[in-house]
Amino acid sequence: MNKKRALITGITGQDGSYLAELLLEKGYEVHGTVRRTAIEDPDHRMRRVLGLLDDIHIHSASLESYPSLFKVVQRVEPDECYHLAAQSFVSQSFDDEFSTLNTNINGTHYLLSALKEAAPSCKFYFAASSEMFGRVHQTPQDEATPFHPRSAYGISKVAGFHLTRNYREAYGLHATSGILYNHESPRRGFEFVTRKITRHAARIKLGLATEVRLGNLDAKRDWGHARDYVHAMWLMLQQDEPDDYVIATGTMHSVRELAQAAFACVGLDYQDHVVIDPRFLRPAEVQVLLGDPSKAKRTLGWSHTVPFEQLVREMVQEDLRLAEADAAKSVASKASLRAAA
Secondary structure (H helix, E strand, C coil), X not given: CCCCEEEEECCCCHHHHHHHHHHHHCCCEEEEEECHHXXXXXXXXXXXXXXXXXXXXXXXXXXXXXXXXXXXXXXXXXXXXXXXXXXXXHHHHHHCHHHHHHHHHHHHHHHHHHHHHHCCCCEEEEEEEHHHCCCCCCCCEXXXXXXXXXXXXXHHHHHHHHHHHHHHHHHCCEEEEEEECCEEXXXXXXXXHHHHHHHHHHHHHCCCXXXXXXXXXXXXXXXXXXXXXXXXXXXXXXXXXXXXXXECCCCCEEHHHHHHHHHHHCCCCHHHCEEECHHHCCCCCCCECCECCHHHHHHHCCCCCCCHHHHHHHHHHHHHHHHHHHHHHHHHHHHHHXXXX
């Protein structure tokens, strides 16, 4: 029996690495696209999938190049395609709106078009986002809630969502969007506020830092674990009919609560170390995002398994491990300098 072939854009990211592991466990032949710079610097840019490189197939391609995406689709002929790659850091999208819109919208369009031409029977997953809801019109939000994005990132995801639906309706592609709420893990990038908080809590505990500067502590989000959420992605593409799904925990916590939980993991009071810095306030804040995952539970049989407190604890534990390694390097470096003197 031939293995199913899956193509993942953004395979080196948090979600891509967890999804690759899941698909390998299920017996898939896994392919992923990366920028050429990642191939040239694998230790840094492919660190999340280094342990998988003997089991997956890596292809060089860019979301900004239709020919490069078309060649990969034509070569792989995937049964399933998970489009996760994007400029996904919301704060950066305020600083570089043009790049965010160009990369995210065109990249999705190019990939959909390539699939339509070279692999029309492939099932397609688009990584939509709760940021599409933005200034929410109801709480909690579900699949029928109107979109009101408040960042270039959110706008680009709305465009990708509509492109995906259009290719489903106009060309008959099995094209599905997962409207995923915030999902974190020990593999989250350090630029995101969740990882920024857990990293600083660990470093402050070990004396490697004294404070962490944050923006709006009262912003509330629905936070889940990325490992749970990639399972939802896979379930969506196992359905006979394509559709769109909100993936969330249905519970909400503030940035303040996250900081409190992270510092409590290391026996510290967040109030002694958190500094409010206006530089980290968004020009257009999204104050509340809370998802209603009822449809996903009913249709996919999906629900999250990792509670908020466990998620934060996992992240802090990983950051303690990294901080301890940094501290050990620092001690060794100072000893070496003393010896040389």
